[in-house]
Amino acid sequence: MSENAEFSPRIAAFLCNWCSYGAADLAGVSRLQYPPNIQVIRIPCTGRMSPKFILAAFRKGVDGVWVSG
Amino acid sequence: MADIAGDEGDFTVKVVTHPRYVDTSKCIACGACTPKCPAKVSNDYNEGLDKRKAIYVRYAQAVPLKYGIDPAKCIKLTKGKCGNCEKQCPTGAVNYEDTETTRDIQVGSVIISAGFKPFDPSAYVQYSYSKYKNVVTALEMERILAASGPWMGHLVRPSDEKEPKKIAWLQCVGSRDVNTCDHPYCSSVCCMYAIKEAAIAKEHSHSGLDAAIFFMDMRTFGKDFEKYYEKAKTSGVRFIRSRIHTITEQPDKSLMIEYATEDGQAKTEVFDMVVLSHGLEVAKSSIELANKLGIELKSTQFVKTTSFAPVSSNRPGVYVCGALAGPKDIPLSVVEASAAACAAAGKLSSARGTLAQTKEVPQAVDVRGEVPKVGVFVCSCGINIASMVDVKAVVDYAKTLPFVEFVENNLFSCSQDTQDKMAQTIKEKGLNRVVVAACTPRTHEPLFQETLQAAGLNKYLFDMANIRNQDSWVHAAEPEKATEKAKDLVRMAVAKVALLQPLNEVKLSVNPAAMVIGGGVAGMNAALELAGQGFTTHLVERDAQLGGNARLLRITAQGEEVQPYLDGLAKKVMDNPLITTHLATSLKDVEGFVGNFKTTLAGPAGETVVEHGGAIIAIGGQEYQPSEYMYGQDPRVMTHLQIDAAMMNGELDAKKVNSAVFIQCVGSREPERPYCSKVCCTHSVESALHLKEHNPDCQVVIIYRDMRTFAERELLYKEARAKGVLFVRYDVNQKPVVKKDGDKLTVTVRDHILGRDLLIDADLVGLASAIVSHKNTELAQMFKVPLDEDGWFLEAHQKLRPVDFATDGVFMAGLAHYPKPLEEAVAQALAAVSRAVTVLSSAEMSLSGTVAFIDQRKCVGCGVCWTVCPYQAITQDDKGLAVVNEALCKGCGTCVASCRSGAPNLRGFTTQDVMAQIEAML
């Protein structure tokens, strides 16, 4: 799988404003390094997460979806 | 604070500001200074377990998030050399010339909340804290377990940084001990935090940690504490009833503990690590401050207050709260804080609003229907963003995006001058949407929203692209990818912002009247304070007279007589022109929401409707009616309240009682009531002391499971033992037995120390009967507030919002929340008033614009949304369709995600907004 080694996936990350989004901010403050593959969309609460968004993201062509409350 | 002059209502306080050597108005907390600082200093935040620099911020979430220089450790300030941080600082905030300043401040009241100092166990020879590396304090253990601690939350012991497999916690270090440290009191919180640390350490452990807690009495008396204790037992935490006398270090730095079991056997056990559960004490500086201000302290050095005025010091206008006025946990500290705020404000209500400032906001221009004209401001954040992200490339890219009218790069977007310039640009270029690509909206959205408002734009026409915290700072090794990601984030933000519509913040008028439900000690205090601050108050009491459970109480733990106080309180309530008392009345119906409640009362004169802006629930609790220990079968078996009443009305003559037995935990800590009733241990000790006082020859035996005379009540327990009251512990599986033998009443109990049964003849058997809730589900439903499993009202947050509900405008106080002593009920009453006044004192309140709305053309009235709504903000209208009450909606969006026909939507986070971001993602 030599091409896979080059493959850099695009991942849609839906983060809850009060929890995971805050953790992401704190990771920044602490300069914790992680791969740049995630694209963050801030949502007010995981309750707002509609399956529609997940389907739309896959349809748009992302390689993965991560929902974190 | 150096000194106070003047009197209540008009104090002049001298305040000394110590130099920080960093200008907080310039510091942007970028952290560039710290890596270059050559001075390494023991990190007091991590209890000295690791190092920090001389220029530092106490912790990553510190407020204000501004650096400061430790003058004792800074090489420039001590030796005149270095100056590295000044060179590194991009904003010129470092100022080595900073000096101490003194100023006088005029205030009406002073609240002292100087807190406590964790007891320093260095002086204890038997624990060898300063000698052995693997003996740590509980606060050090907190830092070891914390993700922000020296080992990032990995459970390791200090000597070799290896994971311990066995840890022992030793209780009562610096508490309940007059021999070594002169602290006779119980510190109240250590039992619970030790269990918590043991449970968390077990979670962090990879090898199934063996955690053992060595204790004298387990004092888990607060709300849900007993359940926590039981859970820890089930999860394998070992509890050993013994006070440790010797620790010896082994060659591998492990620690051997020697202890004696309850039946007198000597045992030894080796642990990898020992945690000392150290208590709370008053700091020397606080004692000095109190002495200087003329504030009276108790023998324990905590500030003296009374049960009836638990947050007032002896000096009028000076209030205290938190651990300075006695060892206590966080919820009670928060309660007292609000109570102190209430008391401090009570005397100043004539000057309310005279000094507080409100901001003027210009009328926003209507941008609906206009073509979006987006302004993008890309921040360099000094070098925080610009060193990793090619800011210029991001600016050029942003110019190519649809609807973008103007793009600009700023060095510091958050600085005041940039803010002013930004507002100017918005007006000049006619921008109607704004994106700031900078740090995080969680800290800076409100600031930029103010700038929009200042420029006459609705503040919801705004979004941020988080290119610092979630980009430049975390992808430092990949600048190209970080730049690409910044472009992606800007594109997504622009796509969203173009769709945003101005949102209105609904303004609600607030009816400045309050209702207090329950006319006991908590309810009466709440009503009096509300009236004292000028609010019309309705006090509703189910009984025909005021007073509640306190009518049957003799004295408080501090020895104050309750009845005279209660009579005075009731008289003050009846005489207060602002308080309308509704006796023999109950609630029938509650309509409305915060600011505008409409409550129907049913009383002797029929039904009346009362309008009010807020409500305080203080319905109290009741004494459990025992079915055990021959209660009701022999008049000599009595509950606490019966004994108190009989002592007060003379039916029980203490001089004539020759043998009394008190049985603890009657109905408490049982499977059907898995909680501790908190007050009964102290109550039995009070009654025992009363009997001993009137008849020193009386034999008094208290049969208990754990003596929970928490905080300074421990002194009463000590006094009782000194006066010859006998304490015998029983096991829950081997309860005492009360029998009638002819005319004789006998109590049999297994003595664990002697290993045999004791038989006691008794003239009086006192049952420490539990406090049970009224389980008033009707009232809970009327106000849309929850009850817990045991029927207590459930607060919004057990630590930080102990008298609030998740429902706005409704608060609680007293036993309705959980069993508690009188002074805590009074403190809660004042706290509830303080919280209620934050609502009642504003003529109108703005609600967030981020609320749900329903497109009724799509709604079929299926009811899914009002079922899932966690705030009961959705109801059915007369057509059977859903409507959102914006006053209750918190903007979580759960309704939107649950609807199958797409009728609800969330303003600011509409389905279209999120879809636009998804579309713009790649």
Added chain:
Amino acid sequence: MAAGKKVTGAVMVVGGGIAGMQAALDLANSGYYVYMVEKGPAIGGVMSQLDKTFPTNDCAM
């Protein structure tokens, strides 16, 4: 309080731990000007050093 006596609509809170912060917030939200005095460089007190809090195991921060 006697009528006509000067009353200042401001309160000083000494200590910026959890209790001090709560008292200050309540007062400010009720229309009083609040001065908070803290001897350290940041507010938060001892609670900011705690990891989790009992009995809910919520993060103290």
Added chain:
Amino acid sequence: MFARRRFAVLKNLLEYVGIEPGRLHFSWISSAEAEKFQKTVAAVTEDVKALGPAQHMIKDIRKVA
């Protein structure tokens, strides 16, 4: 609570239309758990990387179907 239940159902649906379960991740991280956040990002990225580019449900879904 509702969210969790909904996602359990969705995962089955996605698998049915041919999206590997490893492409969809859920987690719960508190605002203080920066390190957990970092680890989770790394883990999610690794998992998705291992699966290779998404083949199904991209824009030309009709062709695939």
